Amino acid sequence: MNAYVEAAYLITFGSIGSYTAWILYKSHSVSKLAQELKIDSNSESKS
Amino acid sequence: MKPKKSPVIRVIGFLALIFIGATLVLGLKITPPDAIQGQMVRIIYIHPPLAWVAFLAYGTTAIASGLYLWKRTRARIWDQLSGASAEVGVVFTGLTLVTGSIWGRPTWGVWWTWDPLLTATALLFVLYLGYLALRKLPGDINQRSKRSAIAALIAFIDVPIVQMSVLWWHSLHQKPTVFNPGQPAQIHGIMADTLLIGFIAFTLVWLWLLFTRLGVIKLEEKIELYGLEVALRERRGEVNKDLVETSQDSHSKTSLSTSSKQGPDSQVLVQK
Structure with a gap:
């Protein structure tokens, strides 16, 4: 396999994977905080 | 949740x-x-x-x-x-x-x-x-x-x-x-x-x-709004507390100033 192709695929899927992991981590930590503050995470905000 | x-x-x-x-x-x-x-x-x-x-x-x-x-x-x-x-x-x-x-x-x-x-x-x-x-x-x-x-x-x-x-x-x-x-x-x-x-x-x-x-x-926005609400409540609470303290202070000052005009005997009465 060509090194350029390998690099392109690795960077693309590595970055998307990292971004996905970050969103999931963020989702987990924000949900935990909402739970501690007793905020209903499923209701719509009316601001 | x-x-x-x-x-x-x-x-x-x-x-x-x-x-x-x-x-x-x-x-x-x-x-x-x-x-x-x-x-x-x-x-x-x-x-x-x-x-x-x-x-x-x-x-x-x-x-x-x-x-x-x-x-x-x-x-x-x-x-x-x-x-x-x-x-x-x-x-x-x-x-x-x-x-x-x-x-x-x-x-x-x-x-x-x-x-x-x-x-x-x-x-x-x-x-x-x-x-x-x-x-x-x-x-x-x-x-x-x-x-x-x-x-x-x-x-x-x-x-x-x-x-x-x-x-x-x-x-x-x-x-x-x-x-x-x-x-x-x-x-x-x-x-x-x-x-x-x-x-x-x-x-x-x-x-x-x-x-x-x-x-x-x-969810982040809800937490932000919740934080603002809590801060506002605390602020209102502080403001109310300040208002009570200020009104109490001004009341006692007014009483004192009134009493000081009236003489030392009335000041003693107000303080009592």
Whole structure:
């Protein structure tokens, strides 16, 4: 396999994977905080 | 209380994984090398789909921003959707630039050149980074949303410029291949199928990322509003406390001043 192709695929899927992991981590930590503050995470905000 | 993840989002995530797997297997193992580009052609299965998703994301941001600015349809959801989509768009634009640069090095002999398409894409990346920075500015949430929505609409002007730059100006980048029958270099068979699967895979990834990020943004906003509410309550409580103290102070001062006018005997009475 060509090194350029390998690099392109690795960077693309590595970055998307990292971004996905970050969103999931963020989702987990924000949900935990909402739970501690007793905020209903499923209701719509009316601001 | 975890945000409810809709079954549709779960299905999208599952399908995205299948299509990504198919793109990887077909793109890296099954499709043949190109007669001219050799193995380098394999980047085509990820580079145009990344650019497509970036456009899709910015299109969604522009529509959502327009809906937020229009008084009849104004709702928090449009601002939140706009922010979520722009963030995913920035990630995909960055990857479009990186994969394009990797493809450009062996093809054009340079990692980067100030070609109209490349420059307009780099500008697009910077514009939406600015948009995301604008969203983080402190201040009134509705004021911030309005400013961001206007910025998103201004930034979107660059999207058609990027798309049309290869036709408007002389560019190193090739002209549209798939939907351009006039183009001599065309894509057929398994190579065309893999490219289509790549487009579907990245679109599904975008949808999953968008809705998951949207859920996080909604919750973050609720926490922000809750924090503001608590701060306001505390402030009101302090203000009330201050008011009570001030009124008590002024009352006693008034009594004292009244009593001091009346003489030492009455002061003793008030103090009692």
